[in-house]
Amino acid sequence: MKFTGQVYKFGADIDTDAIIPARYLNTTDPAELAKHCMEDADPTFPAKVKTGDIIVADKNFGCGSSREHAPIAIKGAGVACVIATSFARIFYRNSINIGLPILECDQAYKAINEGDQVEVDLESGQITNLRTGDTYQAVPFPGFMQDIMAQGGLINYVRHKTSQ
Amino acid sequence: MGMTISQKILAYHAGKEHVDAGELVNCRVDVVLGNDITSPVAIEEFARLGTGEVFDQERIVLVPDHFAPNKDIKSAEQAKVVRSFARQYGITNYFEVGQMGIEHCLLPEQGLALPGDLIIGADSHTCTYGALGAFATGVGSTDMAAAMATGEAWFKIPESLKFVYYGKLPRWVSGKDLILHTIGDIGVDGARYMSMEFTGEVIQNLSMDNRLTMANMAIEAGGKNGIIEPDDITLSYVKERAQRPYNLYKSDPDAVYAEIREYDVSKMEPVVAFPHLPENTRPVSEAAGVSIDQVIIGSCTNGRIEDLEIAASLLKGKKVHPEIRVIIFPGTQQIYLEAMRKGYIETFIEAGAAVSTPTCGPCLGGHMGILAKGERALATTNRNFVGRMGHPESEVYLSSPAVAAASAITGKITPPWEIA
Numbered sequence: 001m002k003f004t005g006q007v008y009k010f011g012a013d014i015d016t017d018a019i020i021p022a023r024y025l026n027t028t029d030p031a032e033l034a035k036h037c038m039e040d041a042d043p044t045f046p047a048k049v050k051t052g053d054i055i056v057a058d059k060n061f062g063c064g065s066s067r068e069h070a071p072i073a074i075k076g077a078g079v080a081c082v083i084a085t086s087f088a089r090i091f092y093r094n095s096i097n098i099g100l101p102i103l104e105c106d107q108a109y110k111a112i113n114e115g116d117q118v119e120v121d122l123e124s125g126q127i128t129n130l131r132t133g134d135t136y137q138a139v140p141f142p143g144f145m146q147d148i149m150a151q152g153g154l155i156n157y158v159r160h161k162t163s164q
Numbered sequence: 165m166g167m168t169i170s171q172k173i174l175a176y177h178a179g180k181e182h183v184d185a186g187e188l189v190n191c192r193v194d195v196v197l198g199n200d201i202t203s204p205v206a207i208e209e210f211a212r213l214g215t216g217e218v219f220d221q222e223r224i225v226l227v228p229d230h231f232a233p234n235k236d237i238k239s240a241e242q243a244k245v246v247r248s249f250a251r252q253y254g255i256t257n258y259f260e261v262g263q264m265g266i267e268h269c270l271l272p273e274q275g276l277a278l279p280g281d282l283i284i285g286a287d288s289h290t291c292t293y294g295a296l297g298a299f300a301t302g303v304g305s306t307d308m309a310a311a312m313a314t315g316e317a318w319f320k321i322p323e324s325l326k327f328v329y330y331g332k333l334p335r336w337v338s339g340k341d342l343i344l345h346t347i348g349d350i351g352v353d354g355a356r357y358m359s360m361e362f363t364g365e366v367i368q369n370l371s372m373d374n375r376l377t378m379a380n381m382a383i384e385a386g387g388k389n390g391i392i393e394p395d396d397i398t399l400s401y402v403k404e405r406a407q408r409p410y411n412l413y414k415s416d417p418d419a420v421y422a423e424i425r426e427y428d429v430s431k432m433e434p435v436v437a438f439p440h441l442p443e444n445t446r447p448v449s450e451a452a453g454v455s456i457d458q459v460i461i462g463s464c465t466n467g468r469i470e471d472l473e474i475a476a477s478l479l480k481g482k483k484v485h486p487e488i489r490v491i492i493f494p495g496t497q498q499i500y501l502e503a504m505r506k507g508y509i510e511t512f513i514e515a516g517a518a519v520s521t522p523t524c525g526p527c528l529g530g531h532m533g534i535l536a537k538g539e540r541a542l543a544t545t546n547r548n549f550v551g552r553m554g555h556p557e558s559e560v561y562l563s564s565p566a567v568a569a570a571s572a573i574t575g576k577i578t579p580p581w582e583i584a
Contacts (some may be wrong), residue, residue, distance in 0.1 A: 017549040022528040026238035028205050040551040060353035066288040067302035087355050094304035155212050155305050
């Protein structure tokens with residue numbers, strides 16, 4: 001899986017309340033959740049994010065609650081991939097389970113600026129900054145986890161596997 | 165090479181003699197938990213799996229506690245999804261409003277979480293049950309759905325951080341202060357992916373309510389689980405409650421730890437976490453004087469009987485400051501009843517505090533005490549992120565029930581010794 005998109009950059013310890021405030025958790029609809037995605041970190045984000053955009057953030061992205069609504073809101077907003085220095089454990093697992101591509105890359109966070117166009121190759125873990133031409137290497141996921149993300153999440157993956 | 169208590173519990177549930185940190189294992193789980201926010205997503209995913217049945221009707225626990233009693237129509241619809249699912253699949257441990265309590269107060273109380281268990285819950289504070297010597301961790305709704313169908317979940321065997329608390333615990337210093345101090349020391353990602361094992365003479369003498377508070381906040385340091393070796397205090401807590409066998413595990417003397425940290429508690433003060441992260445901790449004397457608009461006493465962190473007892477001891481015969489609101493949430497119906505019988509509820513109401521039926525309510529900015537722009541709360545809850553309790557420009561400070569009760573009287577953050 002390869003994507004190219006424009007970067008929105010966030011800092012450290014972006015928590016799940018910032019990603020999707022609990023006041024909006026009375027629904028499970030991805031489109032509804034997307035309308036409030038990242039709202040408490042950047043109120044203008046839901047209006048400006050476009051399909052295919054990429055989030056780049058510092059350490060411990062997605063800390064806090066176990067709400068799967070957090071990666072669902074990000075995916076629902078059209079974000080193609082989240083790159084962070086590190087992810088909080090439950091968010092990390094949830095992202096894979098719902099098919100939101102993520103990569104851990106310290107170097108990418110340091111070098112990429114807001115607004116940069118970047119290309120992400122999920123298979124190799126290579127991230128290319130199209131503004132500078134620089135590349136950054138994330139550790140790629142093993143094949144089966146890439147398959148889970150490519151199928152759009154664990155449930156689709158399991159259904160696909162059991163139907164074969 | 166020895167194993168830690170966390171590794172032993174995972175090894176047992178994976179059917180293995182030995183596991184090493186970093187190993188991936190598939191485990192049988194003892195309990196799968198969900199609430200009214202996370203279960204609806206899991207129920208949709210469960211339906212898509214198409215297995216048509218749950219792995220065990222008695223091992224799934226559903227607790228509508230976040231937006232219940234239903235705060236609005238959408239929440240009522242979500243609660244209805246959970247209720248219908250529970251009826252359709254014959255889930256025995258579904259707790260309707262009236263029996264419902266805050267999930268992490270309720271499960272230990274009802275004997276549904278026991279030593280040696282492997283528990284996953286679609287709620288990040290599932291780590292609370294580590295206080296009983298269980299391995300308990302939060303997961304998302306998809307993992308909950310898969311586990312409801314299969315009774316299994318995969319895990320990466322975590323490394324462990326060992327925390328040793330020694331010295332004489334000063335008056336007014338509680339489990340909440342110990343865990344806030346620890347989070348302040350290692351940071352909100354200091355235990356990311358790791359087990360936090362709480363040990364030492366202080367822990368050995370700590371009551372179960374205080375232990376539950378400590379394990380509850382392991383997630384605030386990024387921990388996969390928090391755990392305390394079971395002992396006589398654990399056994400006396402579980403023996404009347406358990407309705408099935410349980411296993412007692414201890415870490416091997418030669419277990420390997422990523423790091424060991426020691427804390428002398430003798431000179432420790434109650435701790436307050438400043439906005440907007442639980443790691444922003446200071447001793448209460450350095451927080452004294454910060455004015456507040458609201459005090460919340462309750463939550464899965466501090467809604468148990470000992471929490472209410474200490475709050476009542478400070479509020480007895482006193483009045484809540486006229487310019488602030490104080491709302492108290494007993495964690496379960498049983499805790500509520502006990503607090504009533506002991507006279508705490510009367511004390512709270514006479515002091516001018518509101519007392520609510522159990523709910524997570526304001527802790528996550530749901531209902532029952534939302535903050536307006538610019539308002540500031542002191543809460544015995546677990547998170548003080550931006551917008552956590554309401555408006556994105558409101559603030560939450562975290563403390564123990566003693567500090568919260570003392571501050572309720574003065575209207576500003578106050579060390580409890582100034583009131584008692």
